Amino acid sequence: MTVMKTNTLSRLCALSAGVLLSSAAAAYELPVVNLGLTSFMDGGLPAGPGWYFQEYYQVYQADDLTDANGDSIGLPKRDLDYQVAVTQLSYLSEKRLGNASLGMNMLLPLVTSMEVDDGLNNAALKAQDGLGDLMIGPFIQFDPVMGEQGPKFVHRVEFQVNIPTGTYDDDTAINPGNNAWSIDPYWAGTLWLKPEWTVSLRAHYLYNFTNDNPNYTYGDAGELQAGQALHANFATSYGVTKALRLGINGYWLKQVTDSKLDGEDLSDSKEKVWGIGPGLMYSFSADNHIFANAYQETGVENRPDGSRWQVRWVHHF
Secondary structure (H helix, E strand, O other), X not given: OEEEEEOOOOOOOOEEOOEEOOOOEEEEOOOOOOOOOOOOOOOOOOOOOEEEEEEEEEEEEEEEEEOOOOOEOOOOOOEEEEEEEXXXXXXXXXXEEOOEEEEEEXXXXXXXXXXXEOOOOOOOOOEOOEEOOEXXXXXXXXXXXXXXXXXXEXXXXXXXXXXXXXXXXXXXXXXXXXXXXXXXOEEEEEEEOOOOEEEEEEEEEEEEOEEOOOOHHHOOOOOEEOOOEEEEEEEEEEEOOOOEEEEXXXXXXXXXXXXXXXXXXXXXXXXXXXEEEEEEEEEEEOOEEEEEEEEEEEEEEOOEEEEEEEEEEEEEO
């Protein structure tokens, strides 16, 4: 999903009622990535080999759109609200590679609602809902390292590929699809400090290929390539009971190279955000788990600045 971006020196934004906006609008270039979708116990699949079905529902609300300095962009209003459902199907096979098992992940987002208010009756920013880009990734799930009181450490690596199958229109500034391939491999691990106390980390590297049909906020440009980025989810949880875990979850993203428009670097295009908040995990059985997470964003540059809430159900067949 692409979201709008400013470039204060070189690009003109839309006109509405004869008013010229002080900042130019173009789209925030990075695609939607896993920011807070996963949290506690992220290093392993809890019930061993087989099929896993996961369903996420996330609500995001932002009342500000920021520039490269973290300041508000020059629009009368800067409100962005959306709801997205993500369906994930995973398979952990019994095929072995040393001390690990091979598997496959598939995720498909559906933006069920997308609303933007630029204060100009959407003359500067247009948005639409619909299907997002399909994400597929083969992974290697390593066996847990065991201690006297149970598992001590478990981890996984995955090579995720984002395929541009989502809804996209170059006449729309905010789209569920990104109209470009990207790769987003990651490593995820969970460490047990005590049998009740865990810490988890998932670290991604994002590389984006070229969008050969940028949206209208880029004028007559023929090619747009979003920059490379690092992003991570982190969490710590404590088992209050055998079924209930409470903790803190967060995410971080930093774009490390400038985006490119027709092969030229876009100055001041790098994105950055932190998000942190409370969360819980409840296990009905070894095969059924539910997560609830909340995040408040801070340190935001070149992105919407808001908060998100989500629930996630995991079922093992």
